[in-house]
Amino acid sequence: MKNVRESDYSVNFLAEILFFLNGVMREKSLISLQIAKNTHTTILSSILAVDLQKKLLVLDYGINETLNQMALKTGSVQCITSHNRVRIEFDCDNLQHIRFEGRNAFSADIPASLKRLQRRNFYRIATPVANPATCVIPPLKQCEEVPLTLNLLDISRGGMALIDRPYADAPLKAGMTLENCRIELPEFDTVETTVRIVNISTAILSNGNTCSRIGCEFVNLSEKSGTLIQRYIIWLEQQARKFDTKLHF
The missing domain is CATH 2.40.10.220 (predicted glycosyltransferase like domains)
Known part of the structure; x- marks a missing residue:
């Protein structure tokens, strides 16, 4: 990962993390799930639900089953998305396959922190x-x-x-x-x-x-x-x- 500049900052408080995750979900922003940090293999996804009671994040299942299985075997992915035109990165651990509202989905632990990267604030x-x-x-x-x-x-x-x-x-x-x-x-x-x-x-x-x-x-x-x-x-x-x-x- 690139060095974090002073204009970037980490969010470590749960309430603030939930605020950004829910914002990404409301905006229906695409999320790139990077399977391994040393590769560029990604799955395009989105946030389907933020379950605070179970402390789980529900993500859309990928189209390519081979990549889905690679991600599940790894057990974690790096997520890259945006909120209010600012790039956001966070890690999803304990990645699992679930059924959500009648369809396949990923579940993962709600991240303990996330990073907002102000240098990438061009709206894409x-x-x-x-x-x-x-x-x-x-x-x-x-x-x-x-x-x-x-x-x-x-x-x-x-x-x-x-x-x-x-x-x-x-x-x-x-x-x-x-x-x-x-x-x-x-x-x-x-x-x-x-x-x-x-x-x-x-x-x-x-x-x-x-x-x-x-x-x-x-x-x-x-x-x-x-x-x-x-x-x-x-x-x-x-x-x-x-x-x-x-x-x-």
């Missing part, structure tokens, strides 16, 4: 699958002519996550800096900027497919481009609220 939102935003990366080698186009998984003003086929042949590696990338935002415009690959991990999509998740940060993003990305994020939120309203009619 998932991008649409039907009409995806894309990132066009110029040819990485002089002998290549065709640029690489990847769909976005999510975006914030500070960076984005790209998705690629697992174990694809594209020579993308953590630490690489990619210049003159074009980010196509549907219904909006194109952002051209330099990006740096921070990490490459494995993720499970909602349809059950496995993909490579390429986490990137923007380098020297212009104010104009940052504003455009922020407007796109707000627009996505508005579209999501409209869809949610229709579901309740």
Whole structure:
């Protein structure tokens, strides 16, 4: 885990821990369950319930049963999520398989502490699958002519996550800096900027497919481009609220 800066702080009081866990649950924030701290294998989940009486946290079961069994065998996962646009990390121990409201779920002990990481306070939102935003990366080698186009998984003003086929042949590696990338935002415009690959991990999509998740940060993003990305994020939120309203009619 990265060194914790002064702007980050640990929460150790149960009442405050419950406040943040319940907030994550109300926001229906996605949680990445990292199976082992020395790997990037994750399960996408969410909080289904916070049971104070039993001192248990109930988490959504993953789609990929192989990864579920890996997590259960390990018995603990590191959870990464957000609350009010602030990144939150905590460990879930005593991970077990249970039935919750008629479906499979994980249970774990309510964490004894959690960390709020203020340096990662950019609000990140998932991008649409039907009409995806894309990132066009110029040819990485002089002998290549065709640029690489990847769909976005999510975006914030500070960076984005790209998705690629697992174990694809594209020579993308953590630490690489990619210049003159074009980010196509549907219904909006194109952002051209330099990006740096921070990490490459494995993720499970909602349809059950496995993909490579390429986490990137923007380098020297212009104010104009940052504003455009922020407007796109707000627009996505508005579209999501409209869809949610229709579901309740």
